[in-house]
Amino acid sequence: MSDISYTTEEIGKLLKVSKVTVYDLIKKGDLPSFRVGKQMRVDAADLEAYKNREKASPFKLPSDFQERSQPVPAAPFASNSTGNPTIVITGQDISIDILARQMEKHIVGARPLRAYMGSLDGLIALYRGECDMVSTHLFDGETGTYNLPYISRIFIGSPFLVVNLLTRHTGFFVAKGNPLKLRGWSDLKKPGLSIVNREKGVGSRVLLDEQLRLLGMKAELLKGYGTEESNPIAVAAKVASGEADVGIGNEKSATMIDGVDFIRLIEERVDLVMLKKPENHEWIQAVVEILNDETFRAQLRAIPGYDLSKTGQIMLET
Structure with a gap:
């Protein structure tokens, strides 16, 4: 059995949980893992040991997340050859395109890149280091709230900033x-x-x-x-x-x-999620300033259906 290993997707199917839960277990050290290229793998023996521990425990395996996300592709993003920061932003709404153009104007040398993926896939990509900023609007039925239950669960132990983009x-x-x-x-x-x-x-x-x-x-x-x-x-x-x-x-x-x-x-609340790293400090600060800038807000107001009453508000910071 020691020669057999599983991908995070295979683990999710075997345990009947989402990949988010699998990443959570790996990050907390409950499931020992190793990396093959850009792919995380878990030995069959370690999976069996985890299952035996859970059977002996009065607590059940977390099942907050159903298997909703498609596999996230390996990171296609490379650093800018000029040395300027490349900032990969995920999301599908036109507001993200407007934000990216404002970032080009206000962040010296920055090169914003758009990645069109859904909210949950975007959070997983951010966790894996495949993007830099995520637009997310994920409803949690247990709390009746948006985003924070998912974000807090995925980024355990990682400092992050959640700021509102818009409500609709x-x-x-x-x-x-x-x-x-x-x-x-x-x-x-x-x-x-x-x-x-x-x-x-x-x-x-x-x-x-x-x-x-x-x-x-x-x-x-x-x-x-x-x-x-x-x-x-x-x-x-x-x-x-x-x-x-x-x-x-x-x-x-x-x-x-x-x-x-x-x-x-x-x-529905649409928030932006960014990981707080030393190399991200300046551009994160610039993004918050853009969100509170009247020029940016005027462009969003021209689009029907947006509520900007919370735009630029810090929803959670760790």
């Missing part, structure tokens, strides 16, 4: 006139209702999964749950065309598609 409404995309009279999450139980989903790891998918869990509803019973689109506009378009009865996304995306109405369900 998220809810149902429905056909014009809302013919099925969908008003709340419990309406997902309506017989025959069809949905169009997002890919694993993005905030709206996590939101749906948490709401289904709170409803005690199995995802496979929701028609169309396995139908995935890569952005909220495509989700809204599917609803507008009649290919699905409902989709989940933000209000801004709904305004961009004819034939769709939007049902507000939750106020």
Whole structure:
């Protein structure tokens, strides 16, 4: 058995937990690991020893996170050949593009790069050192709050800063006139209702999964749950065309598609997460200043559906 080892993804499948939980166990020293290139591996003997310890313990393996995230690719990011700092930012909202342009103007020599991935994948990439700043909007059903339960669990022992980017409404995309009279999450139980989903790891998918869990509803019973689109506009378009009865996304995306109405369900907080390292100090300070700059806020105000009342506010700092 000593010659057999597993990847973090394989460990997650064997233990029926997410990769986030596996990384958490490794970081706390509960699961000894070693690195092969950029990949973490765990010996079968160490996994078996961990399982035996857990069986003897009155506490169960943490299961806060379901397996939601797709595998994060190996880091494709290299340092800038000029020696200037390359700052990799993950997120899919247009506000991140606006922020990146402001960073180019205000941080001397900085080279912001965009990585389009979902919130949970972004946090895992930050944990693995594959990016520098993450935009995240992850709903936690146990606390009814956004982001901090996930961030605090992933970055145990690592100093980090969480600052608000914006707040926006998220809810149902429905056909014009809302013919099925969908008003709340419990309406997902309506017989025959069809949905169009997002890919694993993005905030709206996590939101749906948490709401289904709170409803005690199995995802496979929701028609169309396995139908995935890569952005909220495509989700809204599917609803507008009649290919699905409902989709989940933000209000801004709904305004961009004819034939769709939007049902507000939750106020979603979008935060930025940065690890506090000596080499990051100057550009992190500059990012906070940009978020509080009126020029940047004026650009965001021009986009419908954004609430900037918390923009630039420190949500958590360790």
